[in-house]
Amino acid sequence: MLTLLVIIIVFAFVFDYINGFHDSANSIATIVSTKVLTPFQAVLWAAVFNFVAFFISKYLIGGFGIANTVAKWINPEFINLQVILAGIIAAICWNLITWWFGIPSSSSHTLMGGFIGAALAHAHGFSNGHIDVINYSKVVPTFLFIFLAPFIGMVIAFFITILIVHLFKKSNPYKADGWFKRLQLLSSAAFSIGHGGNDAQKVMGLIGAAVIYYENSKGNHLDFKQFVADYSWVPFTSFLCIALGTLSGGWKIVKTMGTKITKVTPLEGVAAETAGAITLFLTEHFKIPVSTTHTITGSIIGVGATKRLSAVRWGVTVNLMWAWVVTIPVSAAMAAIFYYITMLFF
Known part of the structure; x- marks a missing residue:
């Protein structure tokens, strides 16, 4: 069982890294499209503030509420290590597919879909009377x-x-x-802090669920608060991995976010990033994991709509929304398949 836990942690950090370069566009698309920074300068800037978010969450906010929410998406009796591993593998696959095609889908919702799909496969679906697989008080606000x-x-x-x-x-x-242009440095930094504080905690939450299951199976009672205290290297590494992933960049999605939705000026870049940051800070306060991709896309649309509604390329936007809609069910289906495969080996 320890080997499986180690595999889960490794895959979780791999997903975290992929999440970073998949979502780097969210933080840097407008600042690159307005030519305030070069692409390399922009990803470096975003990566630094992704990591700064760790210290803000730990010492200023005083906790990792989003991670706690993610760890409790599924009720404990329907969680095992195979469920968590299958969910993470499905999330990695969907993130790579959407990255390859330049689609800014949500890492949050592919994780949620994967976790739910694998848990339902483990419980043999709703047909077995297990309507309580999902912790609706945590999942419904996220949805x-x-x-x-x-x-x-x-x-x-x-x-x-x-x-x-x-x-x-x-x-x-x-x-x-x-x-x-100068103010965009601040607004981009604020959004990057929001991105790090939101997305790094999602992987941390899944690792927390795995570690809690492992420790409790050994007879060691562990709750999430104790997990954070005993495994303090997990949150630190989660934020570090997403920062390193951001440093790698996701240029295909940068192009979509920075140029295809609407043309963005420095003024509009400041407005979009500030709006995105405010939204992320609010949702972190209420411990609701949200999609930074969805948030910044909505902000860019809001900026474009101030000029005229036709300034927004609605064809591109509708395609993005279709990707958002299919992310959860596709991730869930993939995770269910991976769960059955995982059970053959572990």
Whole structure:
């Protein structure tokens, strides 16, 4: 069983790294498209603040609430190590597929779909009377924020853009552009902190569920708070891996996020990133794991909509939304298959 736990931890950190380069576009797309930083400078900037988020979560916020939520997506009696491994493998596969095709899908929701799909396979589905496999109090808010996070980001970005345009309407355009290029460094850093604080905790939550199952199976009672205290290297490594992944960059998705949804100026980049950061900070406060991809996409749409609705390339946006919709069921189906395969070997 220890060998399986080690394999899970390794795969979880691999997913964390992939999540970093898959989602690096979220933090840097606008700052690259407005030419404030070169692509390498941008990923370095984002990676540093992804890691800074560890210290903010640990010492300022005082905990890892999102990780605790993820660890409790499935009720404990339907969790075993094979379930967690199958969920992580499915999430890795879907993230790589969407990265290859340049689709900014949600790492959060592929993890959730994978975890649920494997657990349902373990419990032989709902048909066996196991309607309590899923911890609905934790899953339903996460599911609702598939739609709420981009909407909130869009609304905040819309009003921030309108406010900025109104405040600076008499400014020299050239000087204002220079100021907003500098401000984009701050807004990008804020969004990167939000990204690190949100996404690194998701993998940490799955590792926590695995470690808690392992320790409890040995007769050592362990809850999530004790897990964080006893395995302090897990949160540190989770944030480090996502930062290293961000440093690797995900250029195909950068192109989609930075240019295909709507053309973004430095002013609009500040508005989109600030709106995205505010949304992520709010959801972290309420311990709800959300998609940073959905959040920044909604924010960019909100910025584009201030010019005119036709400024948003709705064809691209609709395609992205289809990817969001299919992520959970496809990940769940893949995880169920991987669960049965995993059971043959462990």
